[in-house]
Amino acid sequence: MGFWNTFFNSSYMLAVLPEIIRVGIINTLSISIAATILGILIGMPMSLLALSRMSLIRALARAYIDIFRGLPVIVTIFLVGQGLPFSGLRVFGQNPYPYGILAIGIVTGAYVAEILRSGIQSVDRGQFEASRALGLSHTRTMIQIVFPQGLRRVLPALTNQFINTIKDSSLIFVLGLSVDQREIYRIGQDYAQRTGNLSPLTMVGIAYLTFTVPLTYLVNYLDRHLREGRRPAAADRSGEVS
Amino acid sequence: MPFNLSTRASSLFAACLFGLATAQAEPADVELNQPGTLSVCIVDSNAPMSSVVDGKLVGYEVSFSEEIAKRLDLKPDFKFTVFEGIFAAVANHVCDMSAGSHSITLKRLEIINFSSPHFVGSFTILSKADSPTKTVADLDDKRLGVVAASIQETYANETYKKTTVVPFPDSAAMQIALLSGQIDAAFFEGGLAAIYMKESQTPLQVVVSIPNDDQPAGLGIAKDRPKLLAAVNKAVADMIADGTYARIYKETIGGDVPNLPGPDFKPSR
Numbered sequence: 001m002g003f004w005n006t007f008f009n010s011s012y013m014l015a016v017l018p019e020i021i022r023v024g025i026i027n028t029l030s031i032s033i034a035a036t037i038l039g040i041l042i043g044m045p046m047s048l049l050a051l052s053r054m055s056l057i058r059a060l061a062r063a064y065i066d067i068f069r070g071l072p073v074i075v076t077i078f079l080v081g082q083g084l085p086f087s088g089l090r091v092f093g094q095n096p097y098p099y100g101i102l103a104i105g106i107v108t109g110a111y112v113a114e115i116l117r118s119g120i121q122s123v124d125r126g127q128f129e130a131s132r133a134l135g136l137s138h139t140r141t142m143i144q145i146v147f148p149q150g151l152r153r154v155l156p157a158l159t160n161q162f163i164n165t166i167k168d169s170s171l172i173f174v175l176g177l178s179v180d181q182r183e184i185y186r187i188g189q190d191y192a193q194r195t196g197n198l199s200p201l202t203m204v205g206i207a208y209l210t211f212t213v214p215l216t217y218l219v220n221y222l223d224r225h226l227r228e229g230r231r232p233a234a235a236d237r238s239g240e241v242s
Numbered sequence: 243m244p245f246n247l248s249t250r251a252s253s254l255f256a257a258c259l260f261g262l263a264t265a266q267a268e269p270a271d272v273e274l275n276q277p278g279t280l281s282v283c284i285v286d287s288n289a290p291m292s293s294v295v296d297g298k299l300v301g302y303e304v305s306f307s308e309e310i311a312k313r314l315d316l317k318p319d320f321k322f323t324v325f326e327g328i329f330a331a332v333a334n335h336v337c338d339m340s341a342g343s344h345s346i347t348l349k350r351l352e353i354i355n356f357s358s359p360h361f362v363g364s365f366t367i368l369s370k371a372d373s374p375t376k377t378v379a380d381l382d383d384k385r386l387g388v389v390a391a392s393i394q395e396t397y398a399n400e401t402y403k404k405t406t407v408v409p410f411p412d413s414a415a416m417q418i419a420l421l422s423g424q425i426d427a428a429f430f431e432g433g434l435a436a437i438y439m440k441e442s443q444t445p446l447q448v449v450v451s452i453p454n455d456d457q458p459a460g461l462g463i464a465k466d467r468p469k470l471l472a473a474v475n476k477a478v479a480d481m482i483a484d485g486t487y488a489r490i491y492k493e494t495i496g497g498d499v500p501n502l503p504g505p506d507f508k509p510s511r
Contacts, residue, residue: 085424176410193390
Protein backbone atom coordinates (compact mmCIF):
# COMPACT_ATOMS: atom_id res chain seq x y z
CA MET A 1 0.00 0.00 0.00
CA GLY A 2 1.90 3.02 -1.17
CA PHE A 3 1.47 6.49 0.25
CA TRP A 4 0.03 7.71 -3.03
CA ASN A 5 -2.54 4.91 -3.28
CA THR A 6 -3.61 5.31 0.35
CA PHE A 7 -4.26 9.06 0.15
CA PHE A 8 -4.76 9.94 -3.50
CA ASN A 9 -6.50 6.99 -5.07
CA SER A 10 -8.56 8.81 -7.69
CA SER A 11 -11.29 6.17 -8.02
CA TYR A 12 -12.05 6.30 -4.28
CA MET A 13 -11.91 10.08 -4.29
CA LEU A 14 -14.32 10.32 -7.20
CA ALA A 15 -16.59 7.66 -5.66
CA VAL A 16 -17.23 9.79 -2.58
CA LEU A 17 -17.62 13.10 -4.42
CA PRO A 18 -21.31 12.81 -5.51
CA GLU A 19 -22.47 12.19 -1.93
CA ILE A 20 -20.29 14.97 -0.60
CA ILE A 21 -21.90 17.36 -3.07
CA ARG A 22 -25.44 16.03 -2.81
CA VAL A 23 -25.69 15.51 0.97
CA GLY A 24 -22.56 16.63 2.78
CA ILE A 25 -22.08 20.20 1.65
CA ILE A 26 -25.65 21.27 2.29
CA ASN A 27 -25.57 19.71 5.78
CA THR A 28 -22.19 21.20 6.69
CA LEU A 29 -23.24 24.63 5.46
CA SER A 30 -26.62 24.55 7.17
CA ILE A 31 -25.04 23.59 10.51
CA SER A 32 -22.33 26.24 10.13
CA ILE A 33 -24.61 29.07 9.04
CA ALA A 34 -27.27 28.30 11.65
CA ALA A 35 -24.66 28.04 14.42
CA THR A 36 -23.05 31.29 13.27
CA ILE A 37 -26.36 33.16 13.27
CA LEU A 38 -27.08 31.83 16.75
CA GLY A 39 -23.56 32.73 17.80
CA ILE A 40 -24.00 36.32 16.64
CA LEU A 41 -27.39 36.58 18.36
CA ILE A 42 -25.75 35.43 21.59
CA GLY A 43 -22.43 37.18 21.13
CA MET A 44 -23.65 40.70 20.41
CA PRO A 45 -25.59 41.25 23.63
CA MET A 46 -23.01 39.21 25.56
CA SER A 47 -20.22 41.55 24.42
CA LEU A 48 -22.13 44.54 25.73
CA LEU A 49 -22.94 42.72 28.99
CA ALA A 50 -19.25 41.98 29.39
CA LEU A 51 -18.69 45.74 29.40
CA SER A 52 -21.56 46.54 31.73
CA ARG A 53 -20.98 48.98 34.53
CA MET A 54 -22.68 46.54 36.91
CA SER A 55 -20.03 44.16 38.17
CA LEU A 56 -22.38 41.19 38.66
CA ILE A 57 -23.57 41.32 35.04
CA ARG A 58 -20.00 41.73 33.88
CA ALA A 59 -18.92 38.71 35.94
CA LEU A 60 -21.72 36.48 34.60
CA ALA A 61 -20.95 37.43 31.01
CA ARG A 62 -17.27 36.87 31.65
CA ALA A 63 -18.00 33.42 33.09
CA TYR A 64 -20.04 32.44 30.01
CA ILE A 65 -17.26 33.59 27.69
CA ASP A 66 -14.49 31.89 29.66
CA ILE A 67 -16.32 28.58 30.07
CA PHE A 68 -17.39 28.09 26.47
CA ARG A 69 -14.11 29.28 25.03
CA GLY A 70 -12.27 27.02 27.45
CA LEU A 71 -14.17 23.78 26.90
CA PRO A 72 -13.29 21.64 23.88
CA VAL A 73 -16.14 21.91 21.38
CA ILE A 74 -16.67 18.15 21.42
CA VAL A 75 -17.31 18.24 25.17
CA THR A 76 -19.87 21.04 24.75
CA ILE A 77 -21.59 19.11 21.97
CA PHE A 78 -21.87 16.09 24.30
CA LEU A 79 -23.02 18.16 27.27
CA VAL A 80 -25.71 19.91 25.26
CA GLY A 81 -26.61 17.18 22.78
CA GLN A 82 -26.83 14.37 25.32
CA GLY A 83 -27.17 16.35 28.51
CA LEU A 84 -30.36 18.20 27.63
CA PRO A 85 -32.35 15.09 26.62
CA PHE A 86 -30.84 13.16 29.55
CA SER A 87 -32.20 15.67 32.03
CA GLY A 88 -35.63 15.46 30.44
CA LEU A 89 -35.35 18.67 28.42
CA ARG A 90 -35.98 17.06 25.07
CA VAL A 91 -36.68 20.43 23.46
CA PHE A 92 -35.84 19.27 19.95
CA GLY A 93 -37.15 15.71 20.11
CA GLN A 94 -34.81 12.99 18.91
CA ASN A 95 -33.22 14.93 16.05
CA PRO A 96 -29.54 15.51 16.87
CA TYR A 97 -29.16 18.45 14.49
CA PRO A 98 -30.75 21.24 16.55
CA TYR A 99 -28.82 20.14 19.65
CA GLY A 100 -25.59 20.19 17.67
CA ILE A 101 -26.35 23.61 16.21
CA LEU A 102 -27.26 24.88 19.67
CA ALA A 103 -23.99 23.57 21.12
CA ILE A 104 -21.80 25.01 18.37
CA GLY A 105 -23.84 28.23 18.48
CA ILE A 106 -23.21 28.56 22.22
CA VAL A 107 -19.46 28.14 21.67
CA THR A 108 -19.48 30.53 18.70
CA GLY A 109 -21.37 33.04 20.84
CA ALA A 110 -18.58 33.01 23.42
CA TYR A 111 -15.91 33.68 20.78
CA VAL A 112 -18.01 36.32 19.02
CA ALA A 113 -18.64 38.05 22.35
CA GLU A 114 -14.92 38.20 23.05
CA ILE A 115 -14.12 39.42 19.54
CA LEU A 116 -16.77 42.15 19.69
CA ARG A 117 -15.76 43.17 23.21
CA SER A 118 -12.19 43.74 22.15
CA GLY A 119 -13.43 45.57 19.06
CA ILE A 120 -15.58 47.88 21.12
CA GLN A 121 -12.77 48.57 23.56
CA SER A 122 -10.46 49.44 20.69
CA VAL A 123 -12.73 52.32 19.65
CA ASP A 124 -11.21 55.59 20.75
CA ARG A 125 -12.53 56.77 24.11
CA GLY A 126 -13.03 60.15 22.53
CA GLN A 127 -15.92 58.81 20.48
CA PHE A 128 -17.70 57.77 23.64
CA GLU A 129 -17.02 61.08 25.38
CA ALA A 130 -18.05 63.20 22.39
CA SER A 131 -21.28 61.28 22.09
CA ARG A 132 -22.08 61.67 25.77
CA ALA A 133 -21.23 65.37 25.51
CA LEU A 134 -23.81 65.66 22.76
CA GLY A 135 -26.43 64.38 25.15
CA LEU A 136 -26.78 60.71 24.08
CA SER A 137 -27.39 58.24 26.89
CA HIS A 138 -24.80 55.61 27.79
CA THR A 139 -26.85 52.86 26.15
CA ARG A 140 -27.55 54.79 22.95
CA THR A 141 -23.89 55.76 22.73
CA MET A 142 -22.77 52.15 23.00
CA ILE A 143 -25.33 50.82 20.54
CA GLN A 144 -25.35 53.57 17.93
CA ILE A 145 -21.86 55.05 18.03
CA VAL A 146 -19.31 52.75 19.58
CA PHE A 147 -20.59 49.31 18.61
CA PRO A 148 -20.81 49.88 14.83
CA GLN A 149 -17.24 51.17 14.74
CA GLY A 150 -16.00 48.27 16.82
CA LEU A 151 -17.82 45.81 14.58
CA ARG A 152 -16.13 47.16 11.47
CA ARG A 153 -12.72 46.62 13.00
CA VAL A 154 -13.34 43.01 13.92
CA LEU A 155 -14.98 41.77 10.71
CA PRO A 156 -11.78 39.89 9.79
CA ALA A 157 -11.76 38.15 13.19
CA LEU A 158 -15.45 37.33 12.83
CA THR A 159 -14.86 35.81 9.41
CA ASN A 160 -12.08 33.77 10.98
CA GLN A 161 -14.58 32.55 13.56
CA PHE A 162 -16.92 31.46 10.74
CA ILE A 163 -14.09 29.32 9.37
CA ASN A 164 -13.70 27.72 12.81
CA THR A 165 -17.44 27.06 12.99
CA ILE A 166 -17.33 25.29 9.63
CA LYS A 167 -14.60 23.04 11.00
CA ASP A 168 -16.43 22.46 14.30
CA SER A 169 -19.47 21.21 12.37
CA SER A 170 -17.53 18.01 11.67
CA LEU A 171 -17.83 17.03 15.36
CA ILE A 172 -21.60 16.74 15.32
CA PHE A 173 -21.43 13.05 14.34
CA VAL A 174 -20.91 12.04 17.98
CA LEU A 175 -24.60 12.69 18.54
CA GLY A 176 -25.54 10.02 16.00
CA LEU A 177 -26.52 11.09 12.48
CA SER A 178 -28.77 9.15 10.14
CA VAL A 179 -27.81 8.64 6.49
CA ASP A 180 -29.23 11.90 5.10
CA GLN A 181 -28.00 13.96 8.00
CA ARG A 182 -24.31 13.26 7.43
CA GLU A 183 -22.06 16.21 6.98
CA ILE A 184 -18.93 16.17 4.80
CA TYR A 185 -16.56 14.51 7.27
CA ARG A 186 -18.99 11.70 8.15
CA ILE A 187 -19.54 10.82 4.49
CA GLY A 188 -15.81 10.58 3.87
CA GLN A 189 -15.25 8.59 7.05
CA ASP A 190 -17.96 6.08 6.07
CA TYR A 191 -16.22 5.44 2.76
CA ALA A 192 -12.79 5.29 4.37
CA GLN A 193 -13.76 2.70 6.97
CA ARG A 194 -15.54 0.55 4.40
CA THR A 195 -12.59 0.48 2.06
CA GLY A 196 -9.64 0.82 4.45
CA ASN A 197 -8.38 3.51 2.09
CA LEU A 198 -8.01 7.11 3.28
CA SER A 199 -8.49 8.81 -0.10
CA PRO A 200 -12.14 9.66 0.69
CA LEU A 201 -10.84 11.70 3.63
CA THR A 202 -8.47 13.51 1.29
CA MET A 203 -11.52 14.49 -0.75
CA VAL A 204 -13.20 15.61 2.49
CA GLY A 205 -10.21 17.83 3.17
CA ILE A 206 -10.41 19.31 -0.32
CA ALA A 207 -14.13 19.99 0.14
CA TYR A 208 -13.50 21.89 3.39
CA LEU A 209 -10.62 23.85 1.83
CA THR A 210 -12.96 24.91 -0.97
CA PHE A 211 -14.82 26.96 1.64
CA THR A 212 -12.20 27.86 4.16
CA VAL A 213 -9.39 29.02 1.85
CA PRO A 214 -11.46 31.64 -0.05
CA LEU A 215 -12.79 32.80 3.32
CA THR A 216 -9.21 33.20 4.53
CA TYR A 217 -8.46 35.41 1.54
CA LEU A 218 -11.62 37.35 2.32
CA VAL A 219 -10.34 37.83 5.88
CA ASN A 220 -7.04 39.20 4.58
CA TYR A 221 -8.82 41.52 2.15
CA LEU A 222 -11.15 42.86 4.86
CA ASP A 223 -8.25 43.20 7.23
CA ARG A 224 -6.27 45.32 4.79
CA HIS A 225 -9.13 47.55 3.72
CA LEU A 226 -11.18 47.98 6.87
CA ARG A 227 -8.27 48.62 9.18
CA GLU A 228 -7.07 51.49 7.10
CA GLY A 229 -10.51 52.93 6.68
CA ARG A 230 -11.74 54.89 3.70
CA ARG A 231 -9.20 57.23 2.26
CA PRO A 232 -10.49 60.81 1.75
CA ALA A 233 -10.64 61.88 -1.90
CA ALA A 234 -7.95 64.30 -3.14
CA ALA A 235 -10.44 67.17 -3.54
CA ASP A 236 -11.49 66.91 0.11
CA ARG A 237 -7.92 66.89 1.22
CA SER A 238 -7.26 70.25 -0.39
CA GLY A 239 -10.00 71.69 1.81
CA GLU A 240 -8.18 70.74 5.00
CA VAL A 241 -7.44 73.38 7.55
CA SER A 242 -4.22 75.13 6.68
CA MET B 243 48.52 -16.17 11.48
CA PRO B 244 46.05 -18.95 10.76
CA PHE B 245 43.76 -20.14 13.51
CA ASN B 246 44.63 -23.56 14.82
CA LEU B 247 41.93 -26.20 14.64
CA SER B 248 40.84 -26.05 18.21
CA THR B 249 40.41 -22.27 18.02
CA ARG B 250 38.47 -22.58 14.78
CA ALA B 251 36.34 -25.37 16.18
CA SER B 252 35.59 -23.47 19.33
CA SER B 253 34.80 -20.34 17.31
CA LEU B 254 32.44 -22.38 15.17
CA PHE B 255 30.89 -23.91 18.26
CA ALA B 256 30.49 -20.46 19.83
CA ALA B 257 28.94 -19.14 16.62
CA CYS B 258 26.46 -22.03 16.61
CA LEU B 259 25.58 -21.42 20.23
CA PHE B 260 25.18 -17.74 19.57
CA GLY B 261 23.05 -18.50 16.52
CA LEU B 262 20.89 -20.87 18.54
CA ALA B 263 20.60 -18.39 21.36
CA THR B 264 19.64 -15.61 18.99
CA ALA B 265 17.15 -17.86 17.26
CA GLN B 266 15.47 -18.55 20.56
CA ALA B 267 15.51 -14.89 21.66
CA GLU B 268 14.10 -13.69 18.32
CA PRO B 269 10.80 -15.19 17.14
CA ALA B 270 10.44 -16.63 13.65
CA ASP B 271 11.10 -13.76 11.28
CA VAL B 272 7.72 -11.93 11.31
CA GLU B 273 6.87 -8.56 9.84
CA LEU B 274 6.50 -5.94 12.57
CA ASN B 275 6.51 -2.16 12.81
CA GLN B 276 9.14 -2.36 15.52
CA PRO B 277 11.22 -5.48 16.20
CA GLY B 278 10.43 -7.02 19.55
CA THR B 279 7.07 -5.27 19.91
CA LEU B 280 3.60 -6.37 18.84
CA SER B 281 1.48 -3.23 18.50
CA VAL B 282 -2.20 -4.08 18.91
CA CYS B 283 -5.12 -1.82 18.00
CA ILE B 284 -8.08 -2.25 20.31
CA VAL B 285 -11.33 -0.49 21.04
CA ASP B 286 -12.24 1.27 24.27
CA SER B 287 -15.49 1.02 26.24
CA ASN B 288 -16.08 -2.52 25.03
CA ALA B 289 -16.29 -4.65 28.15
CA PRO B 290 -15.80 -7.59 28.53
CA MET B 291 -13.60 -7.55 25.44
CA SER B 292 -11.49 -4.45 26.08
CA SER B 293 -12.07 -1.62 28.52
CA VAL B 294 -10.26 0.39 31.14
CA VAL B 295 -11.12 -0.59 34.70
CA ASP B 296 -9.45 1.25 37.59
CA GLY B 297 -6.88 2.64 35.21
CA LYS B 298 -5.91 -0.77 33.85
CA LEU B 299 -6.65 -2.18 30.43
CA VAL B 300 -8.52 -5.46 30.81
CA GLY B 301 -10.70 -7.81 28.81
CA TYR B 302 -10.82 -10.91 26.65
CA GLU B 303 -9.06 -9.30 23.69
CA VAL B 304 -6.43 -7.81 25.96
CA SER B 305 -5.62 -11.13 27.67
CA PHE B 306 -5.74 -13.02 24.37
CA SER B 307 -3.39 -10.57 22.64
CA GLU B 308 -0.99 -10.58 25.59
CA GLU B 309 -0.83 -14.36 25.37
CA ILE B 310 -0.20 -14.24 21.61
CA ALA B 311 2.58 -11.71 22.11
CA LYS B 312 4.12 -13.93 24.79
CA ARG B 313 4.11 -16.96 22.50
CA LEU B 314 5.75 -14.90 19.76
CA ASP B 315 8.28 -13.60 22.26
CA LEU B 316 7.16 -10.03 21.74
CA LYS B 317 6.14 -7.18 24.01
CA PRO B 318 2.49 -6.13 23.49
CA ASP B 319 1.80 -2.43 22.97
CA PHE B 320 -1.90 -1.53 22.96
CA LYS B 321 -3.32 1.43 21.05
CA PHE B 322 -6.90 2.64 21.20
CA THR B 323 -8.67 3.10 17.89
CA VAL B 324 -12.18 4.12 16.99
CA PHE B 325 -13.84 0.90 15.83
CA GLU B 326 -14.56 2.14 12.33
CA GLY B 327 -10.93 3.08 11.83
CA ILE B 328 -9.46 -0.20 13.02
CA PHE B 329 -9.32 -1.97 9.64
CA ALA B 330 -7.63 0.95 7.92
CA ALA B 331 -5.23 1.16 10.88
CA VAL B 332 -4.11 -2.44 10.33
CA ALA B 333 -4.01 -2.12 6.54
CA ASN B 334 -1.87 1.01 6.80
CA HIS B 335 0.48 -0.51 9.40
CA VAL B 336 -0.52 1.83 12.20
CA CYS B 337 -0.50 -1.34 14.29
CA ASP B 338 0.70 -4.88 13.64
CA MET B 339 -2.51 -6.57 14.71
CA SER B 340 -6.06 -5.57 15.59
CA ALA B 341 -8.09 -7.15 18.37
CA GLY B 342 -11.33 -5.20 18.12
CA SER B 343 -13.56 -8.28 18.46
CA HIS B 344 -14.47 -7.87 14.83
CA SER B 345 -16.14 -10.65 12.88
CA ILE B 346 -14.56 -12.10 9.76
CA THR B 347 -16.65 -10.90 6.83
CA LEU B 348 -16.16 -10.91 3.07
CA LYS B 349 -16.10 -7.13 2.90
CA ARG B 350 -13.49 -6.84 5.61
CA LEU B 351 -11.38 -9.54 3.96
CA GLU B 352 -11.01 -7.16 1.01
CA ILE B 353 -9.05 -4.84 3.27
CA ILE B 354 -7.14 -7.04 5.72
CA ASN B 355 -6.46 -10.68 6.57
CA PHE B 356 -7.85 -12.37 9.64
CA SER B 357 -6.36 -15.04 11.86
CA SER B 358 -8.32 -18.24 12.34
CA PRO B 359 -11.39 -17.56 14.55
CA HIS B 360 -10.57 -16.68 18.14
CA PHE B 361 -13.96 -15.60 19.47
CA VAL B 362 -17.61 -16.28 18.79
CA GLY B 363 -20.42 -14.27 20.34
CA SER B 364 -23.79 -12.76 19.75
CA PHE B 365 -25.40 -9.40 19.41
CA THR B 366 -28.27 -7.97 21.38
CA ILE B 367 -30.68 -5.10 20.98
CA LEU B 368 -31.53 -3.33 24.23
CA SER B 369 -34.13 -0.71 25.02
CA LYS B 370 -35.17 1.00 28.23
CA ALA B 371 -37.43 -1.18 30.37
CA ASP B 372 -40.24 1.41 30.27
CA SER B 373 -39.99 1.84 26.51
CA PRO B 374 -42.78 0.67 24.16
CA THR B 375 -40.08 -0.83 21.93
CA LYS B 376 -40.22 -4.39 23.23
CA THR B 377 -39.96 -6.63 20.19
CA VAL B 378 -38.40 -6.58 16.77
CA ALA B 379 -41.76 -5.61 15.28
CA ASP B 380 -41.76 -2.47 17.44
CA LEU B 381 -38.55 -1.29 15.76
CA ASP B 382 -40.44 0.02 12.73
CA ASP B 383 -40.16 3.81 12.43
CA LYS B 384 -37.91 3.91 15.46
CA ARG B 385 -34.29 4.96 15.86
CA LEU B 386 -31.85 2.08 16.40
CA GLY B 387 -28.30 2.94 17.43
CA VAL B 388 -25.32 0.94 16.14
CA VAL B 389 -21.56 1.34 16.35
CA ALA B 390 -20.31 2.67 13.00
CA ALA B 391 -18.78 -0.01 10.74
CA SER B 392 -19.90 -2.87 12.99
CA ILE B 393 -21.63 -6.00 11.67
CA GLN B 394 -24.60 -4.89 13.75
CA GLU B 395 -24.82 -1.88 11.44
CA THR B 396 -24.75 -4.12 8.37
CA TYR B 397 -27.26 -6.49 9.93
CA ALA B 398 -29.61 -3.66 10.95
CA ASN B 399 -29.51 -2.04 7.51
CA GLU B 400 -30.24 -5.38 5.84
CA THR B 401 -32.85 -6.67 8.27
CA TYR B 402 -34.75 -3.72 9.74
CA LYS B 403 -35.65 -1.82 6.62
CA LYS B 404 -38.28 0.39 8.26
CA THR B 405 -35.99 1.43 11.10
CA THR B 406 -33.74 4.50 11.12
CA VAL B 407 -30.26 3.16 11.74
CA VAL B 408 -28.12 5.70 13.63
CA PRO B 409 -24.35 5.04 13.74
CA PHE B 410 -22.23 6.18 16.71
CA PRO B 411 -18.46 6.32 17.07
CA ASP B 412 -18.46 3.93 20.03
CA SER B 413 -20.66 2.00 22.47
CA ALA B 414 -20.31 4.61 25.20
CA ALA B 415 -21.85 7.39 23.09
CA MET B 416 -24.56 4.98 22.00
CA GLN B 417 -25.32 3.96 25.57
CA ILE B 418 -25.76 7.61 26.61
CA ALA B 419 -28.02 8.25 23.63
CA LEU B 420 -30.17 5.24 24.62
CA LEU B 421 -30.49 6.41 28.22
CA SER B 422 -31.26 9.99 27.20
CA GLY B 423 -33.96 8.81 24.81
CA GLN B 424 -32.31 10.10 21.65
CA ILE B 425 -32.52 6.58 20.25
CA ASP B 426 -35.25 4.06 21.00
CA ALA B 427 -33.03 0.97 21.02
CA ALA B 428 -29.35 0.14 20.69
CA PHE B 429 -27.48 -2.76 19.13
CA PHE B 430 -24.68 -4.00 21.36
CA GLU B 431 -22.27 -6.89 21.38
CA GLY B 432 -23.77 -9.72 23.44
CA GLY B 433 -21.22 -9.56 26.24
CA LEU B 434 -21.48 -5.80 26.59
CA ALA B 435 -25.28 -5.97 26.56
CA ALA B 436 -25.20 -8.50 29.40
CA ILE B 437 -23.00 -6.16 31.44
CA TYR B 438 -25.23 -3.14 30.78
CA MET B 439 -28.32 -5.16 31.74
CA LYS B 440 -26.69 -6.01 35.05
CA GLU B 441 -25.07 -2.68 35.89
CA SER B 442 -27.28 0.00 34.36
CA GLN B 443 -28.99 2.22 36.90
CA THR B 444 -31.82 2.72 34.43
CA PRO B 445 -33.52 -0.66 33.92
CA LEU B 446 -33.07 -2.07 30.42
CA GLN B 447 -34.79 -4.87 28.55
CA VAL B 448 -33.69 -7.19 25.79
CA VAL B 449 -35.54 -6.68 22.52
CA VAL B 450 -33.79 -9.52 20.73
CA SER B 451 -30.60 -11.52 21.08
CA ILE B 452 -29.07 -12.96 17.94
CA PRO B 453 -26.35 -15.63 18.10
CA ASN B 454 -23.47 -15.00 15.79
CA ASP B 455 -21.99 -18.48 15.31
CA ASP B 456 -21.51 -18.06 11.57
CA GLN B 457 -19.57 -14.84 11.99
CA PRO B 458 -16.76 -15.59 14.43
CA ALA B 459 -14.19 -12.90 15.17
CA GLY B 460 -10.55 -13.07 14.17
CA LEU B 461 -7.47 -10.99 14.81
CA GLY B 462 -6.75 -8.54 11.99
CA ILE B 463 -3.39 -8.55 10.21
CA ALA B 464 -2.28 -6.62 7.13
CA LYS B 465 -2.41 -8.47 3.83
CA ASP B 466 1.29 -7.93 3.15
CA ARG B 467 2.37 -9.72 6.35
CA PRO B 468 2.01 -13.45 5.66
CA LYS B 469 4.68 -14.52 8.17
CA LEU B 470 3.02 -12.64 11.02
CA LEU B 471 -0.31 -14.18 10.04
CA ALA B 472 1.17 -17.67 10.04
CA ALA B 473 2.81 -17.12 13.44
CA VAL B 474 -0.40 -15.74 14.97
CA ASN B 475 -2.44 -18.62 13.52
CA LYS B 476 -0.07 -21.13 15.08
CA ALA B 477 -0.36 -19.34 18.44
CA VAL B 478 -4.17 -19.34 18.22
CA ALA B 479 -4.24 -23.06 17.37
CA ASP B 480 -1.91 -23.85 20.28
CA MET B 481 -3.98 -21.75 22.68
CA ILE B 482 -7.15 -23.62 21.73
CA ALA B 483 -5.45 -27.01 21.96
CA ASP B 484 -3.79 -26.53 25.34
CA GLY B 485 -6.81 -24.96 27.07
CA THR B 486 -5.48 -21.39 27.26
CA TYR B 487 -8.39 -20.10 25.14
CA ALA B 488 -10.93 -21.68 27.52
CA ARG B 489 -9.11 -20.33 30.57
CA ILE B 490 -9.00 -16.75 29.21
CA TYR B 491 -12.66 -16.96 28.19
CA LYS B 492 -13.73 -18.09 31.65
CA GLU B 493 -11.60 -15.45 33.39
CA THR B 494 -12.78 -12.51 31.33
CA ILE B 495 -16.27 -13.41 30.11
CA GLY B 496 -17.43 -16.39 32.12
CA GLY B 497 -20.13 -18.88 31.33
CA ASP B 498 -19.93 -21.76 28.87
CA VAL B 499 -16.95 -21.66 26.58
CA PRO B 500 -18.14 -21.87 22.95
CA ASN B 501 -16.45 -24.08 20.38
CA LEU B 502 -14.55 -22.17 17.75
CA PRO B 503 -14.62 -22.84 14.01
CA GLY B 504 -11.31 -24.21 12.78
CA PRO B 505 -8.57 -22.47 10.80
CA ASP B 506 -10.24 -23.46 7.53
CA PHE B 507 -13.23 -21.22 8.32
CA LYS B 508 -14.49 -19.21 5.35
CA PRO B 509 -17.17 -16.54 5.84
CA SER B 510 -20.34 -16.79 3.81
CA ARG B 511 -21.15 -13.08 4.04
